[in-house]
Amino acid sequence: MENEGMKILYIDDEKSALFNFEQLFQDDFEVYTAPSAAQGMEILATTEIQIVISDQRMPKKTGIELLSEVALLYPDTIRILLTAYSEAEVIIDAINQGQVYQYITKPFETKNLKNILDKAAQNWRLKRENQLLVTQLQKKNEKLIQANEELLTSSKETEEGKNQIKYILQTAMDGYWMTDMDGKFIEVNDAYCKMSGYAETELLNMHISDVEVIENKDETEYHIKKIIEFGSDRFESKHKRKDGSVYDVEISTVYQTEYINAFVVFIRDITEEKKAEKALLKSEEDYRNLIEFSPVPMAIIHDWKTMYFNPAAIQLFGAITESEILGKHINEFIHPDYRELAVENSKLLAEKGFVQMQEQKYLKLNGSVLDVETQAKSIRYNDLPATLVVINDISKRKLAEMELADSKERLQKALEVSNQSRTTLLSVLEDQLRAKETLRESEEKLSTLFNSMTEMVVIHELVFDNNGDAIDYRILDCNKTFTSITGIEKESAVGRLATEVYGIETAPYLQEYANVALNGTSLEFNTYYLPLDKYFLISVVSSEKNKFSTISTDITSNEQIHEIIKEKNKELENYIYVASHDLRSPLVNIQGFSKRLQKQTAELTNLMAEMNANAELAAEYKRLTTDDIPKSLSFILNNVSKMDTLINGLLQVSRTGRVVMSSTILEMNKLFKSILTIFDYQLKEMEANVVLHELDSCYGDTNQLNQLFSNIIGNALKYSDKNRKLTLDISSHTKYNKVIYSIKDNGIGINNRHLQKIWDVFYRVDASAPEAGEGLGLSLAKRIVDKHKGKIWAESVEGEGSTFFVELHKNKFEE
Template sequence: MENKINTLLYNFKEKNISAIHEKLANLGYVLVQKLVTELGKLKSEIMNFEWDVIVIDHDNNNSLIEEILDFMNDLNRKTNILIVSDKIDSELVQLAFKNSKNDIVSKTDNTQITLSLIRNYEKARATKQFDFTKKELLRNQHSLKEHYNFLNQVIESTENPIFYKGSGGIYLGCNEAFAKFIGLPKDKIIGKTVFDVSPKEHAQKYYEMDQAFFRNPVVQKYEYKVVHAEGFTMDVLFHKSPLKDEDGNVIGLLGHMFDVTNKQEIEKALKDSEQKYKMLVEKMQEGIGIVDLDETVVFSNEAFDKMFGCEPGEMLGQNLKDYIVEEDLPNVLKQTARKKENQTSIYKLDIIRKDKKKRTLIISSVPWKNSNNEIMGAIGLVIDITAQEFSTKQLHKKIKIEQSIITISSKFISVENFQSKLDEALQEIKNIIEAERYSVITIQNKKIKLISELFNENVDQNDVEFVEIPFDEFKYGLKLLEHFGFIFFDDISNLPDEAIAEKELFEKYSFFNFLGIPFYVGSEIAGIISIINIYDVNEWTIEDLSVLRTISDIIGHAFSRNKAEEKVKQLNLDLSVKNEELEQVVYVTSHDIRSPVVNILGFSDEMTKALNKLSDKIFIETNRIQNKDEIEYILKKDVPQILNFIKVSGQKIDKLLMALLKLSRLGRAAINKTNVDMNNLVKTVVNNFEYIIKQDNIHIQIEELKDCFTDKVAINQVFSNLIDNSIKYKSHERETQIKISCKEDDGNIIYIIEDNGIGIPEGEISKIFDVFYRIDPENQQGEGIGLSLIKKIIERLDGKISVGSKEGEGTKFFISLEKLRIY
């Protein structure tokens, strides 16, 4: 990567420029210059552009130099000025070094001019980096105070010099050991370059190695003989590693210095340093939260709540945007857009806690999806930003582990395709711990059963088939489980005699080490997550166990939910079967009962005819019968009246049975949903009532109706019945008014059929959808199934129906249906 030095040259001689270009190119720099010869033009360029370096030919004119420096001071410009002169005297020196950023070199020494250009360029670039870093540090000082103290304690706890620099080579921080080595206080080091704090002969070496590091930013190790500030010489091993931002870009380096005069001491120092970093990572507290697409928290753990200064559970329902500092809101909106595009993200965020304290967090999020694979929001891992400053490598590992946990969690938000999700969970565990074999076994009826298994791709699968085994035979493993909450055998060959059952099983399946973490459904153990033949078993840590325990909790919860949902499915299936049986009983019963009812009605008619015929023959004038009048009354009045009662009752039974059959058939009728033009449909329905509308002077107002997605035939029947009811139950005290309108609500269309009829008594409203209920049974015909039928139709259309009414004023029916679908 070329370093371009933007340089403004004043009165500089052309003959020197080509030589300087060549020397800069050899050192990896490019001179981008602009040459001006007029003072006015020089001032204009200074005002309108920010230069890395300004080079001025002294030309034995001190007043010129003084005027330019005063002009720079008035503008508060911090640009480094290089003065070249063939005569350097005390007056010029005093004048130039009023500002420590200025430099003077001989006009004839192109090498010194080249080095001074590089030095001033690096100082300018470092100053910008330092200014930016300083602003960042000030802005985050309050929220990072505790983390900074912890980081500082860790850095200061080692006797080895530690420093870190920005990409421009500027020192951003160090420990006291480094300051003591340099021989300067820390505030005289931070913001400076190696040329400012180290002897010239060493600074050049440090600079070259830094440049080599940034050209190839991997871990750099080299030994160099240096002189301590106290004067003694020592061999030092420099260990430099990259510092990266959340996007993986290198933003600086972290350096350790080890005295390698004694190799044993450096090995111990390295071990101690690694142990301290390991301790740092293990003590980190992470928060996990789930937010919807509007950044409202729908789940949070205790650590998440604590980070926001809240009590456990207090963050639920709160919006993260209420805590985010104003300048970070655009970035949050950007990340929200990434979620909607099904993208994961890692980003830094500044928040103001509930107690008004400022905190800086790193959010690692993955999309949160529902069972239909629709993005509902994001699942986020929240960690402290200082983790990155301690060790990029450990942080990336931690994020990878936690993302595996989040991925597993997101998979089991729903338990559909449960078996495949178990297989995917094993794949995530494989990404965390390297082993030959992974499995999930369940404990059913006190027997172990293998339900999911995954092999490392580099391992041949064992041909021995896993069989169900009594769980309580493994007494030694059960004892470990009871005492420690997990089972871990690091070497099967070293198992004690009491573990003979475990040893025989493991040897059968070629296990040489075994880790088992239980999961529970309620308080009972439901199964074990097992990892077999771990490759680096000696590197297995408590952190790995903690990760697996978290995963086992997730899987246990998933098993519990799966069991519950299977039970619900079975109950729904049983209910569906019972409903079908009930419909069949109603249908068969209604059909079978109707046959004798038809016979009753038929024979009643036959009996009436027979009586008429008998009466005609008995009461002819030629017949002389005693008690003729009494017999005639019985045959012509009493018996026909009785037969009429039988017939009317039979007809009523027949109508009721027909109504039941109608309801029964409705449950089996096919539903064919499509987009329905409701304006045309309602107009067609109203036209069917045209005769009675004109006859009774009924006014019907139809507003513009929105289309919906429903069954056209079924909804036609609904509107026909409701309009018929409005006409049937009209008030005789006023002209009948019927109004049909609609409104949109939460993705549905609500249709309103409103009339000014007799209304419904308040105590009767809850009964109107009951089978055989009629509002005015004395004055109205019908069986009372119309509204029951409507309600059942609407429910089969996945809609809702409700009613509002006031006796003597009128009634409103509200029908909610799915709005028009756009394909």
């Protein structure tokens, strides 16, 4: 295929055109297409394209612009512009500038385009072939020119060579001779003339021995023979100038046979060098002396062998003469541990020329160890590369150091011990921390407990006056119960004085508390605190001087119960007392009169025996039987019945105490009306005036309250004043949750000294009075009131009347 390998890139913004083009030419060419200038450039960058066809009209870049760029970057490409417009001038310019090979108008004819492309391809190939040919030709030409030039230069060289050498020799800084085999000068240069003070002409008639100072003629001759033998030599000697002065020279000579048999000799004036060398030697000697007499041990080593020891060093190593230790391998003097270091040091010396101060261990001749500090420096010694080692014996220092280390160790140990104790301390601290934590926890628990306690807990601190007397105390802390009992908020209590907080002149129980806080003795006491109307069991403890805590338990209800029990006990005691007392009297009678009856019967029996004696006796008999004995018997009977009454009364009282109540809210007017109905007959007979006010209801057992008020009203009737008509006034008033009923009469009244006793069982103001009962009514009333958790009391003015008060609960209460 003609166009094989030809790559065509077609750039057009019309995608269909790209597709068509590809379809048309893909058989003949390798076709690349790009829809934009940029993508076209990308293809060009990666692929070697021979022909680039571009549409003129594209959105971002015109075809000419694109092809101009292509021309710049890829000058070998054939660039064809495809345009639908006749932009003749622009196109012509482009062609003229060589940017575009040809332009084709759109729409193109396939055949035409094919031809154009074929031509373009051909053109490209030709151009390429041409280029290759030109390059080859150029290369051949270059080679020819080069060969020519080489020829030219080589011919010149051979001609100029000799002249050049001569010139060089003449102008050389060093002196130059050529002598014949005998040592006669054949050639000399200006430098040697100057050096020797002879003129060239003079020298050319002279012999080596004329200038040579050290060697005599024979020696020179011998030397010449040697040089002939070896071909060359280099040595130092002394020459004599024309003026007779001697100077040092360095001579290098070559025996050469190329042109004629002769010695070529270069002479260099080394007088200055020699001087310098001498000075150096002198200073070397000075240094040597310095080293020699220095108290600092020094050694010089060459190639791992000892070369020199100064006396101090000889002494150091335990030798008597230098010869004992000279020429030995340095390892004989270096402790095995430090031999590696020596190798390293040698490297350092080679590299830097010195080794800084370092500590190591040396060995003495006898094998004992030396602690040393060394410094090393590369020197030349006897013209050999050597190392000067300056040694500092630090055995003593080491000893001191060891002692120091020892004490250090001791210190370390001490430190360890202290560390241990620190560890112990730490663990103690940890323990303490833990304990603290535990404490904190327990404190938390305590605080929770503190606040959830039903006891009132208050922490105080005593406050003293100038005389050191406790005058008050300050509240430091309190729990919630404190607030709930006292009604004082914690915020308004803590930090303040008790007198302020409670608003009183003297802090409560100050003396008792102060005693606890000052002496630390705990105290527990029961007390009634009037301002709060409460009973407290107060425990006082002191945790530290001047401080104390009070734990107060509200035992008011307890105390009330206690109070009640006490009262009950008293009452019971009273009952028993009264019972035993009152039962005793009739018993005395029963017993007494029974005995009397016995006696009287005995008397009667005696009288009976003396019967029929006389009329007097008969009368006596009559008296006994009709008078005394019946009398005695009637007493016994009376007392038996009395006793019966008393025992019945006691039973009644105890029954009242045991009876089960069935309480409800009671309509009291109704209750009183039913009571008054029972007394109706008596009241009417007495023409009594009863005023029953509107009464408040209360809570209680209807039967018991009926009995209670019946007894009171019954008494009012019983002890009415006969001189005036009875007036009864029944009323009530409510106070908080209590109702107080009052029954007021205008009866005989009760003397004050009896007023307290009227509640006692069996008590009667006047038992002999015809109206007197068994003395049970009011004591029963009291028991009933007690069962209702109420109160009963009486006010009376003798001769004017009495008022009985009964206080009962308005609402349901705990029985």
